[in-house]
Amino acid sequence: MTKNVLAVDDSTSIRQMVCVTLTSAGYTVVEAADGCDGLEQANERVFDLVLTDLNMPRMDGLGLVRALRELPAYRQVPILMLTTESSDEMKSQGRAAGATGWMVKPFDPLKLIEVVRKVIG
Structure with a gap:
């Protein structure tokens, strides 16, 4: 079964690099432009892993992590x-x-890829 990764970063080029890197390793990647967008995506489906930048507009990475940890589905993700x-x-x-x-x-x-494989297989 393919593992799903949410990549949250306000830099389009970083998101594209993450997407190309992880897609080539067999993962499905959904992109989000900031923490608010990432939280919306996470509310629509549960991902196996979330990768997030720290400094972003609207909601930063720490705010996103805190918001995700409040959701029962993301307590262990x-x-x-x-x-x-x-x-x-x-x-x-x-x-x-x-x-x-x-x-x-x-x-x-x-x-x-090595870190992602260690974390989610």
């Missing part, structure tokens, strides 16, 4: 932050919000 932020303080805030892991952009496509 892995959520990975994919962001340029790399400070320990931000990583700590991500963990406190409920993020499962943290990857720094720019990302290595092979590393992204």
